[in-house]
Amino acid sequence: EPEVTQTPSHQVTQMGQEVILRCVPISNHLYFYWYRQILGQKVEFLVSFYNNEISEKSEIFDDQFSVERPDGSNFTLKIRSTKLEDSAMYFCASMVAGAYNEQFFGPGTRLTVL
Amino acid sequence: AQSVTQPDIHITVSEGASLELRCNYSYGATPYLFWYVQSPGQGLQLLLKYFSGDTLVQGIKGFEAEFKRSQSSFNLRKPSVHWSDAAEYFCAVAPSGSARQLTFGSGTQLTVLP
Numbered sequence: 270e271p272e273v274t275q276t277p278s279h280q281v282t283q284m285g286q287e288v289i290l291r292c293v294p295i296s297n298h299l300y301f302y303w304y305r306q307i308l309g310q311k312v313e314f315l316v317s318f319y320n321n322e323i324s325e326k327s328e329i330f331d332d333q334f335s336v337e338r339p340d341g342s343n344f345t346l347k348i349r350s351t352k353l354e355d356s357a358m359y360f361c362a363s364m365v366a367g368a369y370n371e372q373f374f375g376p377g378t379r380l381t382v383l
Numbered sequence: 384a385q386s387v388t389q390p391d392i393h394i395t396v397s398e399g400a401s402l403e404l405r406c407n408y409s410y411g412a413t414p415y416l417f418w419y420v421q422s423p424g425q426g427l428q429l430l431l432k433y434f435s436g437d438t439l440v441q442g443i444k445g446f447e448a449e450f451k452r453s454q455s456s457f458n459l460r461k462p463s464v465h466w467s468d469a470a471e472y473f474c475a476v477a478p479s480g481s482a483r484q485l486t487f488g489s490g491t492q493l494t495v496l497p
Contacts, residue, residue, distance in 0.1 A: 273426075300483070312427070312473060312487040325484050360426060369434045371417060372485060374427040 271295045273375035275361050281381045282351055290346045290378045292361030301344045302362040302372060303336065305329070312360065318344065351382045385410040387474050389488035396464050397496045404459040404491050406474030414476040416457040417485070418448055422470045430472075433457060434479075444468070469495045 274293045282288050294301050303315040316326040318336055333349045344363075348355055358379050362372040386409045396402055408414065415434050419427040431442025438450040448459045457474060474488040 302485075304485070311489050312475075312485075314484045314486070317483055327484075362427075371429050371432050373429070374419070376424075376426040 273361055273363055273373050275359075275375040275378050277378060278376065279379045279381070281383065284353055284382055285350050288348050288351055288380065290348075290359050290361075290380070292344045292346075292363075292375055293342055294344055294361065294363030295365075295373055296342070297365060298363035298373070299366045300324075300364040300372075301336075301338070302364070303346045304360045304362065304374075305357040306360065306377075307354075307357045315346070315359075348380075351380075353382050356380055356382045385414065385476055385478075385486050387476055387486055387488035389472075389474055389491050391491045392489070393492045393494065395494040395496060398466050399463050402459075402461045402464045402468070402493070404472050404474075404493070406457045406459065406488060408455050408457065408474075408476050410455075410476060412479060413452060415479055416448075416450060417475040417477070418442065418446070418457075418459050419473045419475060419487075420444075420470045421473065421490075427473065430459070464493075464495055466495045466497065469493055 276291045301318040304312050306312045314327050316330045317324045335347045337345050358377045360377045361375040364372045388407045417432045418430040430446045431440050433440050433450045441447050446461050450457050471490045471492050473490045475485045477485050
C-alpha cells in the first residue's frame, strides 16, 4: 500500500540554524500539507500546497517557514532560523484530488532545537 | 473559528470491554469529520470519516462512529477493545467541500488493561 514517507525521523539542531524536513507524498496525490505537534499539545495545521503554490497557511506559518516541491516527488518544509519553540513533531500529509477524500499522514519528523 | 473538543484526556478500559470516545465540534455548517489513531512512534492513521449520508460510519479495526447533528458530536465506538487498541485517538474536522485544513482535538489516550 502506498504511503507518505518522511526523512529524517529525528533531527537535532542548534537554535538559529536552518533545517529542511523532507517528505515524499503518495505519487498520485496533488494536495500536500504540513502539520506540527508540540509535545503534549494538539496537532496544528501549518500549510497546504497545491499546484505549486501555497493554498492556505496558519498564523504559525510565518516568514521563517517555507515550503517547496523541488522535483515533482519531494515536498519540503524549511525553517530558516530555528527557535527553541520550533521543537515539535512535524507531520507531512497528502491527498488525492476530489472533494470526498482524506489526508494520508507520514510518520513524522521529530525536531529538537537546542 | 471551528474547534474540536475531546473531553476525555485519558480513558482506561479492560480488554474485551466496550469503548466510546467523545468528540464535539463547533462549526458553522456540517463539516467533514474524521477519527485518526496515533500509536507510539507512529504517524496518524485514519480510522474512519464522515462526509454525508448515513450517520453511522464503519471504519477499520472494528471501529464505528455516529454523527449526531443535533449534538454536534461524532463519537467513536468499539464493542470489544483489544490490547492493540491502546493508542492516542484524535478527532478532526475540515470544512465541507474539500478536506483541506484539518482542525484536531486534543486527543484521548486509551489504556487497555489485560
